[in-house]
Structure formats: structure tokens, C-alpha cells
Amino acid sequence: MAASPVVRADNLVLSYGGEPVCAPVSFTLGAGRALALVGANGSGKSTVLRAVLGLLELAGGSLRVLGREVDEREQIFRAQVSSVLDDDAYFPALTVGEHLLLTARGHGLSKPGDVVAQLLEDFGLTDHSDVLPVALSSGQRRRLLLAAGFARPRRLLVLDEPEQRLDQRMRAALAERLRAETAGGGAVLMATHDPELLEAVATDAVLVGDDKSVKLRVAEAARAIRAEPTR
Known part of the structure; x- marks a missing residue:
């Protein structure tokens, strides 16, 4: 029997004040995999991460982390999920x-x-x-x-733009550490604007947007980042 995903999001709907933050998001993340969320500033990437961490209530869809509905107060959740926002x-x-x-x-x-x-x-x-x-x-x-x-x-590491304020040497060291994380069976979910980090680490990618959120190949996601307006 195949192991259940570390994270499964099905038509995840997120909102603030009743207003949708982004289009519904769906993805699965298995052990030993790294999934990158990409998209323009304000597209909702960080909001998706906060939902996965149990810091934001869902407006629709379903979300399971480690085979359970998310409750960041549970000891089993806190013991197996690490995050850097x-x-x-x-x-x-x-x-x-x-x-x-x-x-x-x-x-x-x-x-x-x-x-x-x-x-x-x-x-x-x-x-x-x-x-x-x-x-x-x-x-x-x-x-x-x-x-x-x-x-x-x-078992799950959640990172929001971990490349922020790191020099090139430290970004490369972080990429190496994250590759070791997945090689050891850990799962990584991250939002990033760094195409080099994405290409070095990610095995899957999802483009988060206002009109649609779609799964991309890693190379496509890297191109999408490089096409973003200069920040």
C-alpha cells in the first residue's frame, strides 16, 4: 500500500474578510519530495503556507497534513512540522x-x-x-x-521565501541542506522567488494566481519566476 501524502490540498479556498486570496489550490506532497509555490508578490503563496501550518481557517476545500486534518495545537503536529515564515x-x-x-x-x-x-x-x-x-x-x-x-x-519543513536576505554562498548552502532533507525522506514545502534555489531543490511546483493555480514542471516554474517584474 502506497504511503499517504505528507500534505494533500484539494481545491483549497483561502480568504480574508470573505474575499478570496487566490484561485483554489490543489497539490500533494510526499515524503522525500520538495514542492515550490511560485507566483507574483501578493498572489497568496504565504497564505497557503499559513493554512498548511494551521494558522488560517479554510474557506473551502480540504487539507490534510500527515494524514490528519490540521490542528497546530496537537502535539503530534507540533512534533513533526517545522516552519520558518x-x-x-x-x-x-x-x-x-x-x-x-x-x-x-x-x-x-x-x-x-x-x-x-x-x-x-x-x-x-x-x-x-x-x-x-x-x-x-x-x-x-x-x-x-x-x-x-x-x-x-x-517530517515536514515549511519555508516562506527562505532565500530572503541570504548571500549567494548561503543560498547555495541552504540548497544543499534542503536536498539532504529530501534525500533523508523529509518533505519540504516552500514559497520562493529564487529560480536557482527552485531548480536545485524542488521536485514539483505550483503556480499560485488570482485566476488559476496550476501545477508546473520545475523548469516551467523557474521560467515563470525569471519572467516576474523586478522586485
């Missing part, structure tokens, strides 16, 4: 190292100190381990949030 969701009173260590320990990671030391190195934050997040640059804070997303067990 476009928010500065850090602990302001904790240093960079303390933030990552709390995350790793809180999720029962084996040898959390070793894991955190490696994440600090991989994300170029070793020299900032004892610094409070407010003292970091915006790019450094972004790297902290990404590191925190990897500092815990997970």
Missing part, C-alpha cells in the same frame, strides 16, 4: 546560542549541544553565539531563524 519569531531575551539550544532541547534532540554547534557553524553564526538577536543584522537574524527550523526533528 517571514517573521522575526525569536526569543528576544535569549542569545543566539541559547535560542537554538532551547529549541533543540525542547524537542528532545539527541546531543543538542553538538547539533547547535554544527548549526552555528553551518549558518555562519558561531562568532555571534553570545549575542542577542536584536544586535544582529537582518540577514543574521534570518540565518538564526533558519537554523532554528533545522534544530528539531521533523
Whole structure:
């Protein structure tokens, strides 16, 4: 029997104040796969991610994550879904190292100190381990949030434009890490405006739009991004 998808969205309808955010969205995401949501700014990509994370109520359609209806309050959901949105969701009173260590320990990671030391190195934050997040640059804070997303067990990793505020070297390192994520059986769902990241990581893509939301081949999705107006 085939394993059930990690995420299944069927004619997902999302709205704010009764107004649809985008056309209905359908996709499936299996273990060991990476699905990229693409589309213009304001097309609804981030809204789809928030729905998958249980942060937005559906206006229509159906959505299942890990074989269950989404409830972000459930322990099983919180234990298996990790996310990095476009928010500065850090602990302001904790240093960079303390933030990552709390995350790793809180999720029962084996040898959390070793894991955190490696994440600090991989994300170029070793020299900032004892610094409070407010003292970091915006790019450094972004790297902290990404590191925190990897500092815990997970079956699904949800990322909203993870390339934001990263230099080219760090984007390449992130792509390598995400490829390792799927190679190890994890599932990645991300919104992105970076065609190189998409081509390096994604196995599937969906174009989210006002009039229609359609599945694309990765090469088609990369071309769609490159055709976007300069931001």
C-alpha cells in the first residue's frame, strides 16, 4: 500500500474578510519530495503556507497534513512540522546560542549541544553565539531563524521565501541542506522567488494566481519566476 501524502490540498479556498486570496489550490506532497509555490508578490503563496501550518481557517476545500486534518495545537503536529515564515519569531531575551539550544532541547534532540554547534557553524553564526538577536543584522537574524527550523526533528519543513536576505554562498548552502532533507525522506514545502534555489531543490511546483493555480514542471516554474517584474 502506497504511503499517504505528507500534505494533500484539494481545491483549497483561502480568504480574508470573505474575499478570496487566490484561485483554489490543489497539490500533494510526499515524503522525500520538495514542492515550490511560485507566483507574483501578493498572489497568496504565504497564505497557503499559513493554512498548511494551521494558522488560517479554510474557506473551502480540504487539507490534510500527515494524514490528519490540521490542528497546530496537537502535539503530534507540533512534533513533526517545522516552519520558518517571514517573521522575526525569536526569543528576544535569549542569545543566539541559547535560542537554538532551547529549541533543540525542547524537542528532545539527541546531543543538542553538538547539533547547535554544527548549526552555528553551518549558518555562519558561531562568532555571534553570545549575542542577542536584536544586535544582529537582518540577514543574521534570518540565518538564526533558519537554523532554528533545522534544530528539531521533523517530517515536514515549511519555508516562506527562505532565500530572503541570504548571500549567494548561503543560498547555495541552504540548497544543499534542503536536498539532504529530501534525500533523508523529509518533505519540504516552500514559497520562493529564487529560480536557482527552485531548480536545485524542488521536485514539483505550483503556480499560485488570482485566476488559476496550476501545477508546473520545475523548469516551467523557474521560467515563470525569471519572467516576474523586478522586485
